[in-house]
Amino acid sequence: MLAGVNFFPTVSPAEKSAVQFFDEALDLSILADRLGYSSVKIVEHYFYPYGGYSPDPVTFLAAVATRTERIRLITGANIPAFNHPIKLAGQLAMLDNLSHGRLDVGFARAFLPGEFEAFEVDMDTSRARHQEGIAAVLKLWTETDVVWNGTFHRFGPVSMLPLTYQRPHPPVFIAATSTPESFVWAGSQGFNLMFIPFTSTNEKVAGLLDLYRKARLDAGYPAGSERIQMGIHCFVDTDGDRARRNAAVHYADYVDKMASTWEDYMERSPSQYAGYADMITGMRRKTLAELEDKAQVYVGTPADVRQQVAATLEVFGDVEPSMQINFAATPLSDARRTLELFAAEVMPAFPAPD
Amino acid sequence: MLAGVNFFPTVSPAEKSAVQFFDEALDLSILADRLGYSSVKIVEHYFYPYGGYSPDPVTFLAAVATRTERIRLITGANIPAFNHPIKLAGQLAMLDNLSHGRLDVGFARAFLPGEFEAFEVDMDTSRARHQEGIAAVLKLWTETDVVWNGTFHRFGPVSMLPLTYQRPHPPVFIAATSTPESFVWAGSQGFNLMFIPFTSTNEKVAGLLDLYRKARLDAGYPAGSERIQMGIHCFVDTDGDRARRNAAVHYADYVDKMASTWEDYMERSPSQYAGYADMITGMRRKTLAELEDKAQVYVGTPADVRQQVAATLEVFGDVEPSMQINFAATPLSDARRTLELFAAEVMPAFPAPD
Ligand SMILES: [Ca+2]
Ligand SMILES: [Ca+2]
Ligand SMILES: [Ca+2]
Ligand SMILES: [Ca+2]
Ligand SMILES: [Ca+2]
Ligand SMILES: [Ca+2]
Numbered sequence: 001m002l003a004g005v006n007f008f009p010t011v012s013p014a015e016k017s018a019v020q021f022f023d024e025a026l027d028l029s030i031l032a033d034r035l036g037y038s039s040v041k042i043v044e045h046y047f048y049p050y051g052g053y054s055p056d057p058v059t060f061l062a063a064v065a066t067r068t069e070r071i072r073l074i075t076g077a078n079i080p081a082f083n084h085p086i087k088l089a090g091q092l093a094m095l096d097n098l099s100h101g102r103l104d105v106g107f108a109r110a111f112l113p114g115e116f117e118a119f120e121v122d123m124d125t126s127r128a129r130h131q132e133g134i135a136a137v138l139k140l141w142t143e144t145d146v147v148w149n150g151t152f153h154r155f156g157p158v159s160m161l162p163l164t165y166q167r168p169h170p171p172v173f174i175a176a177t178s179t180p181e182s183f184v185w186a187g188s189q190g191f192n193l194m195f196i197p198f199t200s201t202n203e204k205v206a207g208l209l210d211l212y213r214k215a216r217l218d219a220g221y222p223a224g225s226e227r228i229q230m231g232i233h234c235f236v237d238t239d240g241d242r243a244r245r246n247a248a249v250h251y252a253d254y255v256d257k258m259a260s261t262w263e264d265y266m267e268r269s270p271s272q273y274a275g276y277a278d279m280i281t282g283m284r285r286k287t288l289a290e291l292e293d294k295a296q297v298y299v300g301t302p303a304d305v306r307q308q309v310a311a312t313l314e315v316f317g318d319v320e321p322s323m324q325i326n327f328a329a330t331p332l333s334d335a336r337r338t339l340e341l342f343a344a345e346v347m348p349a350f351p352a353p354d
Numbered sequence: 355m356l357a358g359v360n361f362f363p364t365v366s367p368a369e370k371s372a373v374q375f376f377d378e379a380l381d382l383s384i385l386a387d388r389l390g391y392s393s394v395k396i397v398e399h400y401f402y403p404y405g406g407y408s409p410d411p412v413t414f415l416a417a418v419a420t421r422t423e424r425i426r427l428i429t430g431a432n433i434p435a436f437n438h439p440i441k442l443a444g445q446l447a448m449l450d451n452l453s454h455g456r457l458d459v460g461f462a463r464a465f466l467p468g469e470f471e472a473f474e475v476d477m478d479t480s481r482a483r484h485q486e487g488i489a490a491v492l493k494l495w496t497e498t499d500v501v502w503n504g505t506f507h508r509f510g511p512v513s514m515l516p517l518t519y520q521r522p523h524p525p526v527f528i529a530a531t532s533t534p535e536s537f538v539w540a541g542s543q544g545f546n547l548m549f550i551p552f553t554s555t556n557e558k559v560a561g562l563l564d565l566y567r568k569a570r571l572d573a574g575y576p577a578g579s580e581r582i583q584m585g586i587h588c589f590v591d592t593d594g595d596r597a598r599r600n601a602a603v604h605y606a607d608y609v610d611k612m613a614s615t616w617e618d619y620m621e622r623s624p625s626q627y628a629g630y631a632d633m634i635t636g637m638r639r640k641t642l643a644e645l646e647d648k649a650q651v652y653v654g655t656p657a658d659v660r661q662q663v664a665a666t667l668e669v670f671g672d673v674e675p676s677m678q679i680n681f682a683a684t685p686l687s688d689a690r691r692t693l694e695l696f697a698a699e700v701m702p703a704f705p706a707p708d
Contacts, residue, residue, distance in 0.1 A: 018451040018516030026420060026452075046440065052515035055444025062416035063452045066380060086400065086472055087437065090409025097372040098380075098417045118440055118509045155472045157622075161406035162372030268511075 001309075001350035002320040003342065004039030005032045006076060006231055007060070009053035010257045010328045018053050024332045026063060028325065031336060033068035035343035039104065040064055041076035041229070041322050046115050050261040058091050065099035073099055074229070076194060076322070077106035077175040080133020081126055082119045085153060086160070088133070089140040093164045101165040106194055106229075107134050108175035109182075113272045114265040125152070131185070134172070141169040173229060176208070183208045187215030187226075194322070196231040198296040199283075202315050209316055230316060233291075234298040234323035235334070236305055236341040246334065247299045248288040253328035259283045298323065302345030309346060355663070355704035356674040357696065358393030359386045360430060360585055361414070363407035364611045364682045372407050378686045380417060382679065385690060387422035389697035393458065394418055395430035395583070395676050400469050404615040412445050419453035427453055428583070430548060430676070431460030431529045434487020435480055436473045439507060440514070442487070443494040447518045455519040460548055460583075461488050462529035463536075467626045468619040479506070485539070488526070495523040527583060530562070537562045541569030541580075548676070550585040552650040553637075556669050563670055584670060587645075588652040588677035589688070590659055590695040600688065601653045602642040607682035613637045652677065656699030663700060 007025050016024075029040045042060045045051025054060060057075040065073060073095065078088060096103040109130040110116065116123040132150045139146050140160040147156035164170055174186035175194040186193055193212055197205045209228070216226055233254075235247035259280050266273040266280075291297040295311035298321070313319065323342075326335040361379050370378075383394045396414045399405025408414060411429040419427060427449065432442060450457040463484040464470065470477040486504045493500050494514040501510035518524055528540035529548045540547050547566055551559045563582070570580055587608075589601035613634050620627040620634075645651040649665035652675070667673065677696075680689040 013515070013517055018447070019454060019519050021516075022448070022451050046444065047512050047515060049515070054448070055441065055515070056412075056448055058410075058413055059416045059445050059448040060452070062413045063420040066417040067420050082438070083441065084436070084473060087409065090400065091413050093372070094376070094408070094410055094413040097376050098414070100373060114512075118512050119438060120507065120509060153474065155474060158401050158468075158472050161367070161401060161403070161409070162375075163367060165373055 001347050001352060002038040003347060004037055004041060004072075004074070004229065004320060004322040005029065005339070006322040006324050007040070007042040007054065008051055008324055008327065010050055010254045011053070012049040015049075015329050021053055022060065022063075024326065024335070025060065026067065027332065028335055028339065029064045029071070030067050031339055033071040035339060036347065037071060037339070037343070038320060039072040039074045039229070039322065040068075041074040041106070043076050044079050044082075044108070045112075046118065048257070048261040048264065050257045058095050061103075062095050062098055065095060065102065070102075072102045072104050074104040074173065074322075075106045077108035077173070079108055079110045080137070081110055081121050081129040082115070083133070085133050085136035085140060085148075086155070086158070089137045089160055090162075092137070092170070093141065093160070093162045096165040096170050097162055099165075101170075103164075103166065103170040104173060104192075105170050106173040106175055111177070112261070112265060114268065117269075128152070138169060138172070171227065173227070176212070178204070178208070180208060180211055183212040184215040187212040188219045190216060190219060190221045192227040192229075194229045194231065197312075197316070198232065198291055202294055202296070206315055213317075224318065228316075228319040229322040230312065230319040231322050231324065232296065232298060232312070233327055234305070234321070234325050234338055234342065235330070236298070236300070236302060236338045236346070237334075238301060238341070240300040240304055243300050244288070244292075247297075250328040250330045251288040251291075251297075255283055255286065257328065298342075302341050305342065305346050306349050309350060313350070355701050355706060356392040357701060358391055358395060358426075358428070358583065358674060358676040359383065359693070360676040360678050361394070361396040361408070362405055362678055362681065364404055364608045365407070366403040369403075369683050375407055376414065376417075378680065378689070379414065380421065381686065382689055382693065383418045383425070384421050385693055387425040389693060390701065391425060391693070391697070392674060393426040393428045393583070393676065394422075395428040395460070397430050398433050398436075398462075399466075400472065402611070402615040402618065404611045412449050415457075416449050416452055419449060419456065424456075426456045426458050428458040428527065428676075429460045431462035431527070433462055433464045434491070435464055435475050435483040436469070437487070439487050439490035439494060439502075440509070440512070443491045443514055444516070446491070446524070447495065447514070447516045450519040450524050451516055453519075455524075457518075457520070457524040458527060458546075459524050460527040460529055465531070466615070466619060468622065471623075482506070492523060492526070525581065527581070530566070532558070532562070534562060534565055537566040538569040541566040542573045544570060544573060544575045546581040546583070548583045548585065551666075551670070552586065552645055556648055556650070560669055567671075578672065582670075582673040583676045584666065584673040585676050585678065586650070586652060586666070587681055588659070588675070588679050588692055588696065589684070590652070590654070590656060590692045590700070591688075592655060592695070594654040594658055597654050598642070598646075601651075604682040604684045605642040605651075609637055609640065611682065652696075656695050659696065659700050660703050663704060667704070
């Protein structure tokens with residue numbers, strides 16, 4: 001089966017220094033490459049112990065590129081609204097060359113109003129900037145003497161260097177969460193998809209995936225040619241109780257960091273966050289045990305996790321788990337054990353289709 | 355002596371693919387790390403076979419960081435006018451952590467009007483954007499709850515993550531070329547300096563370095579505490595004639611790419627480049643032999659280069675050569691030989707001062 005590693009740093013400097021976090025993430029990436037995992041992903045976020053150690057996914061992936069041989073590198077995701085398309089196109093093309101064509105590019109709209117304020121971008125324009133930015137990057141990768149007359153950018157004629165290693169361009173993934181239009185749009189463009197089930201219900205998410213797959217078929221892309229990455233927490237141990245006990249602690253801390261980030265932004269500008277209080281309360285209420293009931297987490301023994309993987313593939317179809325194995329302050333030794341047990345005792349139960 | 359390697363890619367895709375260029379640059383960086391060189395530098399440029407393979411210096415240096423042990427990594431240079439200070443501060447802090455504190459940060463104003471057009475930035479604001487951008491990045495690295503109310507950026511309060519590994523922040527270098535105010539400003543701020551002698555005369559450049567050192571002393575920084583990097587082409591061979599013959603070919607090609615880039619921008623918007631025609635003609639006229647007469651290049655046998663190094667240190671004082679060893683289509687084997695001969699037979703003649 002295809003299964004990847006997903007870094008979403010949720011530690012404060014007091015809990016784990018940035019240098020320790022990145023040393024561990026590099027160690028885990030090298031191990032994942034050796035054990036046959038399909039991808040390494042890292043996020044773009046700012047300011048808080050909720051992704052904030054990684055304001056630039058390309059920088060970390062470039063460091064991984066030259067220490068690994070075959071694993072794919074996926075930005076999870078770049079935010080076009082915060083980055084000029086020329087810079088983004090150039091930086092990603094460098095990474096595609098440094099990795100000899102192992103780049104998968106993820107693009108996201110972003111959702112934290114405080115990040116839009118910091119980048120001096122009106123959040124009301126987020127969808128339009130997202131779509132224009134992606135289109136501009138793709139044009140810069142595939143055409144010469146590019147003239148761009150968009151709503152947010154006007155430039156050219158320019159011919160971008162370097163060319164991407166993968167031609168016409170690296171695979172593109174769109175991060176979508178809960179807005180049906182986002183799923184339909186991603187499908188209609190023939191893009192691949194990144195989604196996260198744990199903030200919703202499986203029924204809702206399965207419906208959104210149906211919309212995506214249907215839009216892709218309607219636009220003429222062959223069935224099954226899509227790639228779908230599913231973000232999910234994973235903690236495996238030979239002792240299932242110990243796995244659940246430890247994972248629950250780190251998961252609660254992860255949720256607290258997510259909720260605290262929202263709360264801190266709310267305190268700063270309450271008017272921008274009307275209606276978010278309920279969402280935050282809901283976040284804090286969800287426990288790991290509830291996620292396990294819904295197969296929205298992989299936790300327990302390898303046998304438990306095989307069942308959970310089977311359940312997610314049953315509900316969501318052919319998707320690639322992109323697994324958070326070091327959420328919050330998970331020790332490196334636990335994350336390594338998760339990777340090793342999953343590779344040895346879970347992956348072989350799900351052979352790749354022909 | 356301190357001596358570094360300086361990558362300024364000047365090849366077209368037809369001459370050397372980007373993947374080959376970066377494979378070779380990584381190979382040379384690893385060799386330089388092993389041979390005791392002090393730094394690896396790479397430029398930020400766009401669109402043309404005049405630096406354009408490297409639109410983002412951090413991406414390449416992150417790839418070098420995890421393949422090297424001790425060599426310092428220097429952005430040569432980042433352009434604040436083209437990058438939001440939050441992105442720049444975050445990306446550079448990631449690199450500082452990935453390299454365990456080996457980052458030296460260079461900042462430059464940029465000088466190609468076509469690059470400003472592409473980034474939709476008025477070139478008349480380049481000095482002000484340069485200075486504001488540097489100040490904002492330093493504040494983001496050293497303070498929490500940063501509020502920025504500048505001419506070009508307004509944001510905050512924000513507290514940046516990750517923190518830089520080097521505290522309070524990595525060493526800062528300013529790229530200056532020919533404007534006296536730039537040298538005085540860099541000195542008055544206590545910054546380190548990057549300069550390039552070969553586009554001017556040694557007398558003029560020595561005068562600019564005097565201005566820099568005096569401004570630094572006047573601002574209270576101790577004499578000799580500055581670090582100065584000098585960009586220079588270098589081609590060493592045991593056969594001096596062969597070195598000169600080969601280096602002259604690649605140097606002429608390098609100059610042609612530099613001049614062609616200016617000419618292409620001129621064709622596109624002649625009004626913006628009034629007075630540049632003479633400068634371009636001057637560029638094309640200068641030969642490697644003339645540079646050698648002025649010790650503005652290191653070329654020949656190790657014995658020749660020892661004399662040239664002594665001459666530059668005599669004229670410019672305590673500076674660190676930052677050497678272009680693979681300019682234009684220089685084959686990898688020639689660049690490796692340059693590095694090996696310089697390390698074995700030139701460096702030992704210039705022991706570091708106590
Ligand atoms: Ca608004
Ligand atoms: Ca498929
Ligand atoms: Ca708070
Ligand atoms: Ca102007
Ligand atoms: Ca000194
Ligand atoms: Ca031309």
